[in-house]
Amino acid sequence: MILFSPRHDAPLRPRFHILGxxxxxxxxxxxxxxxxxxxPDTGAPQVVTRALPWLRAPGKVAAQxxxxxxxxxxQVPALLPKPLDGAPGRRSAAWSEGSGDGELPLPQSxxxxxxxxxxxxxxxxxxxxxxxxxxxxxxxxxxxxGVAALLTRRELLLADDMGxxxxxxxxAALRVLFLRGEIETALVVCxxxxxxxxxxxxxxxGPELVTVVVAGAARERAxxxxxxxxxxxxxxxxxxxxxxxxxxxxxLRISWSVVVLDxxxxxxxxxxxxxxxxxxxxxxxxxxxxxxxxxxRIEDIVSILEFLLGEPHRRASVPRTTAGIRAALGTHxxxxxxxxxxxxxxxxxxxxxxxxxxxxxxxxxxxAEQEGLVYLASVGASVSITHILELLARLKxxxxxxxxxxxxxxxxxxxxxxxxxxxEGHRALIFSQFTDAQFGVRQLAERLARFAPITFTGDHSSxxxxxxxxxxxxxxxxxxxxxxxxAGGVGLNLQSASYVFHLDRWWNPALEEQAESxxxxxxxxxxxxxxxxxCANTIEERIxxxxxxxxxxxxxxxxxxxxxxxMAMTETEIFGLFGLAPPRR
Amino acid sequence: xxxxxxxxxKAAPESMSLPYAKPPRAAAAYAAYLDxxxxxxxxxxxxxxxxxxxxxxxxxFVYNSLPAPSGFLWRVDDVxxxxxxxxxxxxxxxxxxxxxxxVCREELGxxxxxxxxxxxxxxxxxxxxxxxxAPAAWSWLNNPPPPSHPAHGLAQSLLARGCxxxxxxxxxxxxxxxxxxxxxxxxxxxxxLAEA
Numbered sequence: 001m002i003l004f005s006p007r008h009d010a011p012l013r014p015r016f017h018i019l020g021x022x023x024x025x026x027x028x029x030x031x032x033x034x035x036x037x038x039x040p041d042t043g044a045p046q047v048v049t050r051a052l053p054w055l056r057a058p059g060k061v062a063a064q065x066x067x068x069x070x071x072x073x074x075q076v077p078a079l080l081p082k083p084l085d086g087a088p089g090r091r092s093a094a095w096s097e098g099s100g101d102g103e104l105p106l107p108q109s110x111x112x113x114x115x116x117x118x119x120x121x122x123x124x125x126x127x128x129x130x131x132x133x134x135x136x137x138x139x140x141x142x143x144x145x146g147v148a149a150l151l152t153r154r155e156l157l158l159a160d161d162m163g164x165x166x167x168x169x170x171x172a173a174l175r176v177l178f179l180r181g182e183i184e185t186a187l188v189v190c191x192x193x194x195x196x197x198x199x200x201x202x203x204x205x206g207p208e209l210v211t212v213v214v215a216g217a218a219r220e221r222a223x224x225x226x227x228x229x230x231x232x233x234x235x236x237x238x239x240x241x242x243x244x245x246x247x248x249x250x251x252l253r254i255s256w257s258v259v260v261l262d263x264x265x266x267x268x269x270x271x272x273x274x275x276x277x278x279x280x281x282x283x284x285x286x287x288x289x290x291x292x293x294x295x296x297r298i299e300d301i302v303s304i305l306e307f308l309l310g311e312p313h314r315r316a317s318v319p320r321t322t323a324g325i326r327a328a329l330g331t332h333x334x335x336x337x338x339x340x341x342x343x344x345x346x347x348x349x350x351x352x353x354x355x356x357x358x359x360x361x362x363x364x365x366x367x368a369e370q371e372g373l374v375y376l377a378s379v380g381a382s383v384s385i386t387h388i389l390e391l392l393a394r395l396k397x398x399x400x401x402x403x404x405x406x407x408x409x410x411x412x413x414x415x416x417x418x419x420x421x422x423x424e425g426h427r428a429l430i431f432s433q434f435t436d437a438q439f440g441v442r443q444l445a446e447r448l449a450r451f452a453p454i455t456f457t458g459d460h461s462s463x464x465x466x467x468x469x470x471x472x473x474x475x476x477x478x479x480x481x482x483x484x485x486x487a488g489g490v491g492l493n494l495q496s497a498s499y500v501f502h503l504d505r506w507w508n509p510a511l512e513e514q515a516e517s518x519x520x521x522x523x524x525x526x527x528x529x530x531x532x533x534x535c536a537n538t539i540e541e542r543i544x545x546x547x548x549x550x551x552x553x554x555x556x557x558x559x560x561x562x563x564x565x566x567m568a569m570t571e572t573e574i575f576g577l578f579g580l581a582p583p584r585r
Numbered sequence: 586x587x588x589x590x591x592x593x594x595k596a597a598p599e600s601m602s603l604p605y606a607k608p609p610r611a612a613a614a615y616a617a618y619l620d621x622x623x624x625x626x627x628x629x630x631x632x633x634x635x636x637x638x639x640x641x642x643x644x645x646f647v648y649n650s651l652p653a654p655s656g657f658l659w660r661v662d663d664v665x666x667x668x669x670x671x672x673x674x675x676x677x678x679x680x681x682x683x684x685x686x687x688v689c690r691e692e693l694g695x696x697x698x699x700x701x702x703x704x705x706x707x708x709x710x711x712x713x714x715x716x717x718x719a720p721a722a723w724s725w726l727n728n729p730p731p732p733s734h735p736a737h738g739l740a741q742s743l744l745a746r747g748c749x750x751x752x753x754x755x756x757x758x759x760x761x762x763x764x765x766x767x768x769x770x771x772x773x774x775x776x777x778l779a780e781a
Contacts (some may be wrong), residue, residue: 074645119759132641
């Protein structure tokens with residue numbers, strides 16, 4: 001009885017068996033493409049030399065009447081972002097099916113593309129320090145969780161404490177999405193002061209991604225919107241102008257795969273221009289990053305949720321009740337606290353420094369307050385909150401420094417402390433809400449000149465700001481960085497400083513917390529000491545008690561996801577700082 | 586100092602309009618993961634070979650299927666055995682890369698079956714262990730590759746990255762893409778032939 005060999009690889013030739021034994025002869029190997037070693041007389045194995053060689057043992061295989069077809073092979077391309085060859089939102093020609101270019105980093109057929117996505121390693125493997133992607137630093141476990149959340153949720157409010165690396169998590173998530181080919185265009189909207197920092201982080205954490213900063217004159221911006229790029233960076237103000245003031249805005253024509261709002265509390269006023277501009281963007285995934293989703297009122301969060309849940313032409317119906325907000329945040333918010341995830345972060349020590357102002361300062365202060373109160377009384381029923389705020393600003397300036405005598409108890413104290421801490425090798429950040437040469441940042445820089453301070457204010461261009469930060473990071477001889485609270489309070493990484501001074505107090509404790517987090521963040525090696533100055537028996541002391549209450553509000557609402565609007569500062573409370581009642585309207 | 590033409594050329598930006606850095610593929614050695622399962626409906630064996638690099642990135646996916654004969658004349662064990670052999674060899678033949686290492690699940694067959702029938706001429710290991718039970722481990726056919734063999738470092742790298750069993754999950758995902766209409770939740774190692 002003769003049985004025909006069942007082997008499918010016919011070109012090699014059939015092998016014959018007689019009653020289960022190999023025939024005493026073996027025909028020649030017909031396929032020259034294969035190198036086969038044949039031992040016809042001994043029955044020893046043949047070595048079939050292929051890409052994946054296997055040994056053929058003659059006589060082992062019984063005959064079967066069914067045959068196997070030819071296997072199909074699909075080559076999986078390396079992870080690379082989709083090549084750019086045109087305006088964002090347009091499908092790349094190089095990506096389209098059937099374009100056979102050996103250099104194509106991505107698959108050509110639909111099946112290959114789907115297989116490429118399906119066969120990728122798990123996200124956890126991609127984010128490992130020794131994984132297939134090269135990361136500049138190791139992502140911490142909570143950061144990997146954050147990246148996973150960004151990848152899996154279409155809308156997410158990432159509300160981690162300041163200093164936990166929200167930017168890095170967002171960049172890592174963008175990188176993975178681009179490399180997997182899941183997104184084509186991303187827009188990052190951030191404060192102007194953070195544009196360079198975002199660009200730097202993208203270069204470090206997503207080196208394959210092409211980034212364009214949309215800034216400059218209108219004509220230049222129009223070209224930049226069209227320039228091929230993976231990630232486009234734009235400031236809130238520029239976006240507002242380009243969306244609301246430009247006809248047929250390029251920003252609105254693009255269908256963004258991802259829109260990221262950094263420091264998303266910038267859209268807390270839902271009716272503001274920047275909020276309306278952000279909500280009009282066509283967006284697939286939408287991420288909001290902020291360590292302070294609530295600064296003053298519950299509407300702060302409502303507006304952010306509208307961005308997350310709404311569509312360009314359909315306003316989201318975001319609940320405004322406590323329970324509704326709590327439910328929405330429970331679904332769409334990811335918030336981790338430093339104390340929970342950075343157990344090794346050095347502690348932060350806060351010194352509320354009650355300070356007696358100098359005699360000359362006291363006289364100037366008392367005079368200004370009396371004159372102010374007299375003025376308010378003269379205005380009578382038409383007194384407004386603006387009058388109160390003007391008086392407050394004036395008094396706070398005098399608390400910083402007497403413009404006549406030049407005396408400043410606060411700056412004297414800072415100078416004295418700097419002497420001590422610089423001798424120990426520490427460096428400091430000094431914040432003020434004022435930037436002028438009499439009461440604020442420039443006055444500080446002048447008085448502290450022997451510490452070679454660097455200034456950072458909103459008056460500086462993005463380039464100047466970037467230079468200032470680089471200089472402070474690189475040159476240890478600069479012992480202090482003097483910043484305006486608004487420009488330097490958010491988004492910066494200044495771990496090389498371990499002391500933070502607040503020359504004056506801002507209305508919003510969340511902003512102060514943010515400012516302190518520039519130093520008290522991941523990478524900080526020393527305990528951080530924060531000194532907040534309060535001049536005794538002045539308006540600052542009264543403001544301080546208000547701030548304490550607001551700080552409690554922040555903790556309750558954001559961290560415990562509860563809402564109590566009674567804690568928000570009211571007009572009555574502001575008038576109450578001077579023992580006045582708001583006029584009846 | 587005058588600037589030479591070569592220096593100027595070097596200083597000039599490259600002609601690439603949008604340069605970007607390609608992450609290097611560090612490992613030249615590849616590992617192949619072999620799997621064969623039975624789908625009662627439509628009554629066929631499905632085989633796949635996933636080739637990955639030392640970092641776990643997919644390089645090549647080879648797949649094939651083999652309808653099983655129906656009828657009481659065929660012994661189930663023989664059919665399964667033959668199907669695994671044929672599918673494996675067809676996958677090996679179609680594979681374009683040159684893996685330095687082959688891994689299969691222990692459910693594919695005994696070590697002696699793999700040695701005698703599949704018989705790869707590269708270091709061959711069987712992966713065992715389920716999630717939540719004993720940690721995944723590889724049993725080597727014959728001996729583990731010596732340190733001088735490329736498969737040695739490759740195996741260490743893959744085991745360190747949790748790729749002892751995980752690539753078999755990816756093979757399932759690959760099958761789902763290739764044969765989306767099939768009931769993959771029914772995929773099994775227990776072959777039950779339909780009685781015609």
